[in-house]
Amino acid sequence: MSHKAHIPIGPYHPLQEEPEFYKLVVEGEKVVDVDVRIGYNHRGIEKISESKSYDQSIFIVERICGICSSSHPIACAQAVEDISGIEVPERALYIRSICQELERIHSHLLWLGLAAHFIGYNTVFMWAWKYREPICDIFETVTGNRQNYAMHKVGGVRRDIEKEHIPYILNRLNDFTKQLNMLKGAVLDDPVLHERLKGVGILTKEDAIDYAALGPTARASGVDIDARRDHPYAVYDRVKWNVVTRGEGDVFAKTVVRILEMFESVSIIRQCLDKMPEGPIDSKPKDIPPGEGIGQIEAPRGECFHYIKSDGTNSPVRHKIRAPTYMNFPTFRETVIGETVSDATIILAAIDPCYCCTERMLIVGPDNKTAMDMNDLVRLSQEKTQRIKDRYNNRILGA
């Protein structure tokens, strides 16, 4: 009998809404090969979009992901605007940037919470999700919705930010900055987390470039790219902010990048609220001429790319959507292989795919009998953290 065991992960679990299927091949504790099967959640949105008007396309792409419900609509709107050079009013551009950064904060907090849970830091998990609530409240105040904001359209935005809401937003952001500082301390000053996450799941710079990785995944590996700076859109060229990069490429570096990015986001929102000029928010474009256009924006996970081809009618001939995880996902081949099963969960989670993916793990031994499920894998991961914690406590007590 072979010493290799196959670990199918997924595709379905009653608790989760998004199916994906991983197959890990393990030798003892060590992962020697990985494959992934996606598509269980394929809804044919590119095809559906061909039968919709441009306004409806934006409605459809907003529903690609419950977290990126600002990124896809902006990318789609920019692709249509690129076809005929539609000018977007200044105030609308500011509102787009504000929505984008609020989205980045809530998405990174969501990730931080889940990642913390996977390695047994449930306090950080509770904090991160608790502090995410005020951000969703801001969204509710500004757009009327906590998710699926229905804020964006071709040529502008649908709703204005009211003057009386600005003090409320600023207050919330002030509170949030304090909480974020606490979270930063809880994560970056914890020696156990350093030991648990450093050197785990390293993506080298060469591999990141070859796989064309994006967003925090690439930036943690020393690839200095950010569509907000490189392909300026909205008002990112009119506010001061920094692109956060790290060179190590491990899970810890990805965490650091995301945490520090939230500070930049808060700063961008403050500057936008301060500088936002009065004026119209919608240029109300009429006809879309034949042609083709590209929209590139920086979603929380990396660059989101929309290509739209128009034949002059009211709906696209072709609408290609490339979400950042599409490019980041294949890097798991480089990062997971050679690591232990107890680290697989956190490495797969570190690129920030939809979490549910990693929540459906099942280990099957060579005899095809279930040996482990997702709970066991999370437990393995949490136990590893506990061992490191114990070691630290003993060292302190022994000293």
Add this chain to the structure above:
Amino acid sequence: MNIDTILGDLTGRFGSKILNVNRRSSKRAYIDIYPKDIEEIVRYVFKERGFRFDTASAVDDFDALEILYHFSYDASGITISFRALLKDKQDPHIDTITGITRSAWWIEREMHELFGIEFNGNNDLRPLLLPDDWPKGVYPLRKDFIPPKRDSRKA
């Protein structure tokens, strides 16, 4: 590097291999090429010029299939798309670029199943998005694809 130096460099280097250059703006250009030259051109822009591979998008133009290979030059914020026209819709094929960059691994699988394009030299063209029992020779993103009607008796 601005877009004109990049386009000048490409036309100077590849000469007659470049059929047409459509400079849309200071940030965007579309370049028409022959499908047979895709490997050589991608190798140059990706490996030597350091462009990032965004993605590729196939389009059914009714008479032919076209593939657009989108590349970004992030240092100058420029996106250039290379258009290869596959005239034989019965047997569309083009060389793989997965030997140059692994970032094309998934998108070639996707175009293979959704448009029926063969990528010469790519031996991993397993289905990516469609189910394993999807009928052979049915390509859902082609314009002649008609979605099957649902039979509620079988639901």
